[in-house]
Amino acid sequence: MESLGDTLWDVVISGTGLQQSLLALALSRSGKKILHIDPNEFYGGPEAAFSLQDAESWVARVSDGTGGLFKSASIAQSESAAGLSSSRAYSLALAPQLIHARSTLLSQLVASRAYRQVEFLAVGSFYIFKPSQDPAQQPSLSRIPSTREEVFSTTAVSTKAKRLLMKFLKFVLDYESSPQQETWQPYADAPLTDLLQTGFKMDAELQTYIVTLTLSLDGKISTKDGLAVIRRHLSSMGVYGPGFAAIYPKWGGLSEIAQVSCRAGAVGGAVYMLGTGIKETETAENEVKLQLTSGDTVKTRMLVRADDNPSDQTGISRLVAVVASPLNALFEAILEGAPRPAVAVIAFPAGSLSTAAAKASEYPVYLSAHSSDTGECPVGQSVLYLTTLATADAKEVLERALDAFVRTTSDGQAAQVLYQLQYEQLAGSDTSGVEGSIFTFPAPSSSLSFDDHTLEPVREAWKKIMGEAAAEAEYMAFEDREGAMDDDDAYE
Template identity: 65%
Template sequence: MDSLGDTSGMSSSAVPVCSSRCLLSPLSRSLSRSGKSILHIDPNNYYGGADAAFSLQEAETWASSITAATDNDRGTFKSASITKPDGNTGLSFPRAYTLALSPQVIHARSKLLSQLVSSRAYRHVEFLAVGSFYIFKPTTRSSQKPSLVRIPSTREDVFFTTAIPTKAKRGLMKFLKFVLGYDSEQQLETWQPYADGPLADFLKNEFKMDAELQTYILALTLSLDGLITTRDGLSTIYRHLTSMGVFGPGFAAVYPKWGGISEVAQVACRAGAVGGAVYMLATGIREMEMSGDSIELRLTSGDTVKTRMLVRNDKNAEVGNGVSRLAAIVGSPLKSLFEALVEGAPLPAVAVITFPAGSLMTTSGKAYDYPVYAFAHSSDTGECPVGQSILYLTTSTTPDAKEILAQSLQLLSEAIDADHIPLSLFQMYHEHGRGSVASRPDGSIFNFPDASLSLLFDDSTLEPVHEAWKQVMGEAEVDTDYMTFPDREGVMDDEDMYD
């Protein structure tokens, strides 16, 4: 149980309690900057919780701990394993690598980026361009090897692509124009009858798209089950299209260097400490006792803390299926995936590849019903040495998921270069179950939902952070103060590393 609390106005021995999960870290920072006393505890000995990133040695230790843990102790992680070839594998030293447990890309129009700017935390996170989105094409009678086809996501892309027939291009152009005004009164009448149904049905009925063209659109949503609703699908694609070019030509999304979303947690924790928050890793809550408006917490460290407000993350509630992930370090720079295709665009550090539902086969010979997504990361992410890359593959957890991810890794390697298939140097597989998905205010205790499994950073996950902030601060505070911090007086940027 990860927790956050506030004890402003109480005795000096009483301090609040909080978690180092990615989204609770900015919360503790915001509260500490708003004059609250914050104690931020986490039973893990690392920052970020389910959003953490590990060196190779840390990854092996973590995987072993998940394997050895009981169901209650491992939280929403259900299994983890490490695979590496025998002998001299070509790996560098362990800390030359950073493997993210939950890699996510962030649209340029994301509210998260706006909050990082208003809170001044953006100065300490380096963002890299997410380049092309690709569709995986399996072997056919006319093609003896699998291939990758780039997804056009602007009108110019559609015009120049040779992968889509002319008639289909017109339908795609019409759809892209529709999405840019999808929330207008006229367009609402078109899609609202389909709002809660699959986006695929809307594309088929209103834009006459065939199954193949639908996969191009669905791939941009990064939907884990491929069944995203029309309402959510249009919103996601709108954000993708309007994010294009915001930070530079040729890309719509970014990725934080040095470990992805976990880097945001690290920066927030350090900035919170500058603001007066106290952090305790490898510390949990052993017992909790309520007395009036006071909560007494007995910690596993032996300390006792009193607080008037507690925000905690219950990691054990499981709701539905989760995701299976495979992170693979490969001995190749995979240069063909990281090309700048627009003049003046930065060299991308991340590429996204979609294996559409039905494009892979299970060991029993049946078509796999779920999509698989692969994030290819170059060494520019800081996650591996020059000359190597990391492939993160994700799909919904099923009995066939582990074999499907292994198959996807092999086919992706062949599609990139069938003549020089890069050697896999290290693999980490893990399954992440779904935890609680809604916040539950309960008097002086705020139960925080578990980490999102989405591959696109979901702005809706920021809402519980704001709810918790308001509950701790009280109604007297105005929302304009939320996540908006002035520069510290008399401190220059290069002097204040984490403000």
């Protein structure tokens, strides 16, 4: 058997983040000689999912300055942590992104047959947190109606607001047609709220309902981008079943897709080495020489890696919490025949929270509540992922949002917070780079829903590796391997 150094690899892929792993999937039937390495001892990179013990090790690495785009990571447990189960009972995701049913990612997973190895769960309702104007009363959560049936049945908005909402929802589904473009084109690059206020006469509350559906981290999404995102949400409703527009991969979100993709790469003949990074890179004509941390020296026609250099753009601050409650009220099917959702999304609009110094929150906070059905925590508990743009007050704002949420969803007594993981994720380059035989993926997206633009650099790298053969190959479309399982319904 040839050693690593004796082989001229067609490609060395560094890192097992989602993009690198999808590239391994795309190349899994190519017959190329592929070496796939990762300096981490786990799969998934910035999209990894951790047990409690793995999370501790990761926090230590971030604290040592070897966490790439992550910083300021910390863990806190309740004084009485008796409610926590064993470490492996948890799978806490670094990138808990929901995936809309109309996403190109799902089409590629189906065409490549990789979907059979992933179990998908329904993402349920979206809510708005409403602080109480009366200190004696509890704040509340208001469900956002996003279908015709929900608009008619909701009691959260007035009759006039329902008419405006129905008019807008109908408009969005056909917003690219010539007559509709005349309405929104003058506002294309302006905030979506300008169109909602001026073009549709919506008040601030109704505008918040609409903007929340975009999952915009700053609440200032442009009209052209906002309309595209909302139409994706509306057109995704009912694709895989009634009552939901998005799905979430069980066992840790995008981490599961990354691992399934790497398994496909291994079945296709790729060699995998965890705990192995690159110490030195030496480029020559049509070849890259790599000195690995394992002590091996390898040669490859192409190196594909990820960008982990921070940019000057604003990153995100995240708080992951485990609570001792199943939060059953959030995970109820709202339509007859709909599956029980495993995820619910709650938005805290800008200004709805305040710090101890009475400073109002500058940006929205989004809380994604996950039931034990996701496999991320034991039965009887839930995992909460809270996200906001990174500011000097972000950490405190997230803690305030967590406290407000558990009190709002309690029935007389707030659910106990058993565990908290906090960290910041810095922004990086949003474009791929090619320098000779080295291809660099952009930094991972911090969006709360999967952005299909993430897939474009993967296909770009695939074309470069495949060369002329790319013109005759069908991208991410594979026949069943011999002995593959029968088709199953992958969506639950």
